[in-house]
Amino acid sequence: MSDAAPTTIYLKDYTPFGYLIDSVHLTFDLAAHATRVTSRIAFRPNPDARDRKFFLHGEQLRLIRAAIDGAEIAPEVTDEGLTANVPNAPFVWETEVEIDPGNNTALEGLYMSNGMYCTQCEAEGFRKITFYPDRPDVMSTFTVRINGDLPVLLSNGNPTASGQGWAEWTDPWPKPAYLFALVAGDLIAYPDQFTTKSDRGVELNLWVRPGDEGKCAFGMEALKKSMKWDEEVYGREYDLDVFNIVAVDDFNMGAMENKGLNIFNSSAVLASPETSTDANFERIEAIIAHEYFHNWTGNRITCRDWFQLCLKEGLTVFRDAQFTSDMRSAPVKRIHDAIDLRARQFPEDNGPLSHPVRPESFQEINNFYTSTVYEKGAEVIGMLKRLVGDEAYSKALNLYFDRHDGQACTIEDWLKVFEDTTGRDLTQFKRWYSQSGTPRISVSESWDSGTYTLTLSQETHPTPGQSEKLPQVIPVAFGLLGPNGDEVRGTQVLELTEATQSFQFTGLAAKPIPSILRDFSAPVILDHGHSNADRAFLLAHDTDPFNRWQAGRSLAEDNLFRMITQDSAPDGQFLDGLLAVLRDGDLDPAYRALMLQLPSQSELASTLYDSGHTPDPLAIWTAIETLKQATAQHVQDLLPRLHSESLVDAPYQPDAEQSGKRALGNAALALTTRLDSGTQAAAEYDRANNMTQQLASLACLLRAGKGETQLSSFYDQWQHDRLVLDKWFGLQISLTSPDATPAVALGLTQHPEFNWKNPNRFRALLGSLATNHAGFHHADGSGYQLLADWLIRLDPVNPQTTARMCTAFQTWKRYDDKRQALMRAQLTRISETPNLSRDTTEMVSRILDA
Numbered sequence: 025m026s027d028a029a030p031t032t033i034y035l036k037d038y039t040p041f042g043y044l045i046d047s048v049h050l051t052f053d054l055a056a057h058a059t060r061v062t063s064r065i066a067f068r069p070n071p072d073a074r075d076r077k078f079f080l081h082g083e084q085l086r087l088i089r090a091a092i093d094g095a096e097i098a099p100e101v102t103d104e105g106l107t108a109n110v111p112n113a114p115f116v117w118e119t120e121v122e123i124d125p126g127n128n129t130a131l132e133g134l135y136m137s138n139g140m141y142c143t144q145c146e147a148e149g150f151r152k153i154t155f156y157p158d159r160p161d162v163m164s165t166f167t168v169r170i171n172g173d174l175p176v177l178l179s180n181g182n183p184t185a186s187g188q189g190w191a192e193w194t195d196p197w198p199k200p201a202y203l204f205a206l207v208a209g210d211l212i213a214y215p216d217q218f219t220t221k222s223d224r225g226v227e228l229n230l231w232v233r234p235g236d237e238g239k240c241a242f243g244m245e246a247l248k249k250s251m252k253w254d255e256e257v258y259g260r261e262y263d264l265d266v267f268n269i270v271a272v273d274d275f276n277m278g279a280m281e282n283k284g285l286n287i288f289n290s291s292a293v294l295a296s297p298e299t300s301t302d303a304n305f306e307r308i309e310a311i312i313a314h315e316y317f318h319n320w321t322g323n324r325i326t327c328r329d330w331f332q333l334c335l336k337e338g339l340t341v342f343r344d345a346q347f348t349s350d351m352r353s354a355p356v357k358r359i360h361d362a363i364d365l366r367a368r369q370f371p372e373d374n375g376p377l378s379h380p381v382r383p384e385s386f387q388e389i390n391n392f393y394t395s396t397v398y399e400k401g402a403e404v405i406g407m408l409k410r411l412v413g414d415e416a417y418s419k420a421l422n423l424y425f426d427r428h429d430g431q432a433c434t435i436e437d438w439l440k441v442f443e444d445t446t447g448r449d450l451t452q453f454k455r456w457y458s459q460s461g462t463p464r465i466s467v468s469e470s471w472d473s474g475t476y477t478l479t480l481s482q483e484t485h486p487t488p489g490q491s492e493k494l495p496q497v498i499p500v501a502f503g504l505l506g507p508n509g510d511e512v513r514g515t516q517v518l519e520l521t522e523a524t525q526s527f528q529f530t531g532l533a534a535k536p537i538p539s540i541l542r543d544f545s546a547p548v549i550l551d552h553g554h555s556n557a558d559r560a561f562l563l564a565h566d567t568d569p570f571n572r573w574q575a576g577r578s579l580a581e582d583n584l585f586r587m588i589t590q591d592s593a594p595d596g597q598f599l600d601g602l603l604a605v606l607r608d609g610d611l612d613p614a615y616r617a618l619m620l621q622l623p624s625q626s627e628l629a630s631t632l633y634d635s636g637h638t639p640d641p642l643a644i645w646t647a648i649e650t651l652k653q654a655t656a657q658h659v660q661d662l663l664p665r666l667h668s669e670s671l672v673d674a675p676y677q678p679d680a681e682q683s684g685k686r687a688l689g690n691a692a693l694a695l696t697t698r699l700d701s702g703t704q705a706a707a708e709y710d711r712a713n714n715m716t717q718q719l720a721s722l723a724c725l726l727r728a729g730k731g732e733t734q735l736s737s738f739y740d741q742w743q744h745d746r747l748v749l750d751k752w753f754g755l756q757i758s759l760t761s762p763d764a765t766p767a768v769a770l771g772l773t774q775h776p777e778f779n780w781k782n783p784n785r786f787r788a789l790l791g792s793l794a795t796n797h798a799g800f801h802h803a804d805g806s807g808y809q810l811l812a813d814w815l816i817r818l819d820p821v822n823p824q825t826t827a828r829m830c831t832a833f834q835t836w837k838r839y840d841d842k843r844q845a846l847m848r849a850q851l852t853r854i855s856e857t858p859n860l861s862r863d864t865t866e867m868v869s870r871i872l873d874a
């Protein structure tokens with residue numbers, strides 16, 4: 025980590041690099057504390073660039089030798105890179121550097137995990153491997169020779185030669201340095217193969233540590249499904265002879281799409297029924313697809329600069345969501361995505377860290393791998409598709425691939441293919457990329473002898489650095505229901521482009537009930553203005569599954585809101601509506617399980633704050649508990665039926681059908697546990713033959729303040745399995761009563777298995793503390809203090825993970841004065857820590873500036 029004073033980089037300052045690269049040859053002589061990296065790079069002047077300064081990024085490198093066309097030179101070296109005088113003609117650049125992967129705890133560049141060498145270069149990690157123009161618009165083919173005393177030596181592209189103790193890999197596709205990867209270790213392959221649509225054979229391997237071979241089958245199937253799906257839906261074929269995936273235990277995020285050599289956090293690829301939950305399987309399938317899809321959206325077509333990150337991430341998230349919808353249930357996926365967006369992106373977009381989908385400045389780019397860039401970025405693509413239609417979307421994508429293959433592109437390039445395909449002017453639509461904050465839509469309606477008028481208004485609150493907001497193009501999918509519940513106008517898309525706009529519907533026999541923002545057609549906050557009677561009506565009749573769910577959700581939210589602010593009791597309208605939905609055996613069990621899921625504590629905190637209240641975490645927690653208790657009593661008679669409907673006779677499969685049944689069964693079990701004080705959950709725990717059942721029944725017991733015996737037998741059973749042990753850590757902190765949460769978390773930090781330098785373990789413990797809303801916001805500030813203590817400790821070791829977890833404090837301004845002061849004190853303490861990383865400095869100062 026460079027300690028240089030933070031500099032801010034601006035999108036507007038982009039200039040191309042002065043040189044192009046024709047080829048890169050790298051040789052690695054691996055040694056834990058003294059790896060030698062020799063580079064041989066063919067540069068030539070870039071005719072499209074004016075600035076000919078020759079600066080190569082390089083950090084934490086010991087330069088041994090540098091030469092131009094074979095003649096040694098002595099370049100000027102700083103903490104950030106080197107500058108040299110070079111010919112104004114093609115030349116061959118050579119350097120030899122030494123690096124220390126064994127001491128690289130930041131997990132960026134070349135590092136070691138359990139004796140295995142691996143890399144993470146996105147966004148700016150390659151500069152910790154050798155001197156290089158480490159920017160995504162400099163692309164080249166790579167040949168890599170690895171010399172090392174380990175059985176498996178991997179890099180990007182195709183294997184071209186090997187011998188005892190060495191291997192050579194050649195990647196024929198030009199790529200930026202952030203897609204470089206190297207892996208060396210004692211690994212076992214789980215092999216398979218795939219034949220592409222033009223009949224080319226591809227060798228597939230999932231590489232794991234010995235002992236993990238039994239957890240590969242699902243990931244491999246997911247990979248083959250992804251390859252097939254991308255051929256069928258996007259016409260994209262794989263382009264190398266091999267595709268390798270490696271599982272690594274120490275990893276800062278989920279996975280990385282390096283060309284031909286994807287590197288995965290082991291939690292994002294290893295799975296077995298005994299050790300993984302249905303949710304784990306679904307996430308793994310999605311991440312494998314996501315990384316694979318990057319081969320075209322990210323690798324073949326990459327980003328010009330890091331401001332364009334959403335070009336590859338938004339599009340690839342959108343593609344993986346389409347894949348999941350096709351593999352599983354589209355409505356269920358859409359509801360999950362809306363829940364996730366509201367839980368993670370909305371607070372970001374409406375707080376101190378708010379930034380546009382395409383940010384315009386940054387200090388540390390790693391801080392911008394956010395929910396806004398990824399998930400809102402994907403929503404923007406979904407809106408574009410809805411506006412132009414499926415056919416035009418497909419044509420535009422084909423044009424994008426044809427026109428830009430092999431290039432490093434911008435959002436302007438992306439929008440241009442849509443403009444050229446459809447003739448549509450996307451100037452206003454482009455505001456989605458530059459304007460931050462979540463648009464809020466309010467609704468008013470009028471009815472006059474057969475004509476129904478719907479008026480929609482949009483407004484976006486000011487966000488940091490953007491006080492003025494302009495109207496955006498918002499596709500509002502919409503339908504009308506008649507008083508008897510029949511749909512009188514099927515779904516159509518209203519295009520809201522003005523601050524306020526009215527839409528008229530004529531020829532109606534009676535005043536209809538509108539169903540607005542069907543399928544969650546835009547990432548906005550909608551104030552329907554619906555009465556609870558309308559909501560109950562939509563819950564019973566809406567043909568749009570998303571809005572039907574939303575109606576139930578709104579009823580629950582309104583009920584909770586009144587319980588918190590007016591001391592109201594749980595309300596019959598919500599409970600009766602819920603009961604009717606649960607009784608409907610024609611509805612997908614997964615969908616019914618979702619209906620039973622109440623809004624989260626933090627979502628309620630947002631709603632309260634938005635409507636002028638100061639959220640009281642304990643009051644929110646209490647209201648949710650009370651409503652769950654009332655739900656259990658209200659649906660009591662139905663619980664045995666839900667239980668029997670959720671039974672699965674067939675052997676365990678993590679597919680949509682079985683996992684939907686288990687989700688419903690376990691939602692019912694959670695209610696049952698509130699009535700039988702854990703008898704059934706204890707029996708289910710004893711019977712469980714898969715992790716979904718085992719964990720769900722244990723969770724029920726812990727939530728009821730029971731399950732001590734089961735918790736310790738769970739530990740004994742699984743202490744050898746690091747991924748299951750992460751669950752053991754997380755579960756206890758997520759499910760204790762709020763008054764005990766910080767103390768339980770503190771106790772667990774003293775557990776011998778708390779390997780805090782492992783990001784998964786750190787997140788399992790401290791991430792669970794941060795997401796246990798009432799527990800983290802304990803009135804005495806002990807939750808804040810514990811998290812800050814550990815962030816301060818982790819920062820010098822792993823700045824990236826530290827900075828990301830600072831987001832736990834992003835909502836600090838919402839709370840009461842006392843909590844605000846406690847959080848500010850911890851944020852200040854972090855910010856005043858000597859030698860704080862650039863990552864954490866930027867995050868904490870943005871949060872404090874709120």
Ligand code: B3K
Nearest residue numbers: 146147279280281390393
């Ligand atoms: N592109 C990587 C994320 C890299 C994060 C760098 N801090 C994984 C993904 O989005 O597929």
Ligand code: ZN
Nearest residue numbers: 314318337340
């Ligand atoms: Zn991605």
